Amino acid sequence: MARSLRTRRGGPRLRAVALTGIDGSGKTTQAHRLAEALTAAGRPATYHRNAGGRRWLGRLAHRLGRPDAQRLVGRNAMLAVESVLRWLAIALALLSCLVTGRTAVMDRYSACQYASIRAHGGQRWERLARAGYRIFPAPQVTFLLAVDPAEAYRRIERRGTDHESMRWLTAAATAYRTLPEYPTFVVVDAGGSPDEVSRRIRAHLTEWLPTDDDRPASAGPPPGGADPPPAGGGTPERIDPLPAQARP
Template sequence: MARSLRATGGGARLRRVALIGIDGSGKTTQAHRLADALTEAGRPATYHRNAGGRRWLGRLANRLGRPDAQRLVGRNGVLAVESVLRWLAIAAALLSCLVTGRVAVMDRYAACQYASIRAHGGQRWERLARAGYRIFPRPQVTFLLTVDPAEAYRRIERRGTDHETMEWLAAADTAYRTLPEYAGFVVVDASGAPDEVSRRILAHLCEWLPSGTAVPPAPTPPERPASPAVEPPREPVVAQARP
């Protein structure tokens, strides 16, 4: 699903871009790539990781002999810590880019907190979070990177730095799709190779880039080797005796 950038403020200067999605969707990889691509295109950008501390809290829980963060501080404790830490990270990122004038490429933004709260089933916390996050300006473009939860699970297991359950990933995927902001997201299929995902993201941003900036073309599929020619069966030769 692709929305025209003109509908999201394409005539203004690009200042904030957010990449959101479930864990394992490739947000961090693509946010780093986008910050580098914008800088090379003449739009100096800075990567900002607006984490909520779930991974850190989970590691702390394991060190203290608990299976996960929720068993350590409870659901409400997790949501409180996550909401505060992400709020502080976003505030620091926005202040930094206001001072430097660089484009803020946000790896996670307020919508990630709303989705996390919904996936945890804490609707009361969502109202509080929205009240606190309301002071932050909306990104001019928000990319929702989508990937099947089963594929996201495999990616997380391969990187081996943390762990998520299939139930959590499926709940988070549903949460993003049910947010009221969903209609304004630029939805990007992130199930392919990183280069192809990067190309799709840059293609959506072409109206924000200086004229003449080249967007990498879509990779051409490899040519399939020609099948060997199959000769038609020959009719059997029947020898006839001379009269």
């Protein structure tokens, strides 16, 4: 487990944070939640889904009577397409972050591509991918949402939008643990409820997200609780947070 990132306030701006992990680990749910939490805390953030197109290729394969994307286009072609599409998505996300000054919350990052390549047994492609992805700076925080492959499989089956085999999920989980970047990841137990996982993620971002201990006694309950009534009675004034933006 990587160390918590608890530090004093007033540190550097949070430019980018990435959420990685196998399919079914809850990356998309937690990335959306984190972007909203940062924005509500006064640190405008944008969600970016850095997909590689593998799910789309899998759906196309099924329509054409093939079991999966690899059987449709071949392993090498699939890894090449996935690497290029994810590279483009990350580049656009980082450019948007640079132009707007918003925090980029990355749903997948370069480590996801390296793990995908390893899980498919394409080590030669990993060297090429690393050469191309080297221009991207490492996010200030990279979370690895760790979940048992069997639980991930059950989640994927429940959502019913795609399918992954236990063999693939197990290989992907192993691939993440063997990456040279693994010691730098903040490993979060993602086996609990979405609320539990969100709390674990926030506990590692206290430099940028307030905690209950940081709130003055007069500030009232934390976000999500009831607002204290105004001194003169009547309806309390509502202050809406800045909206979190999303990019596909």
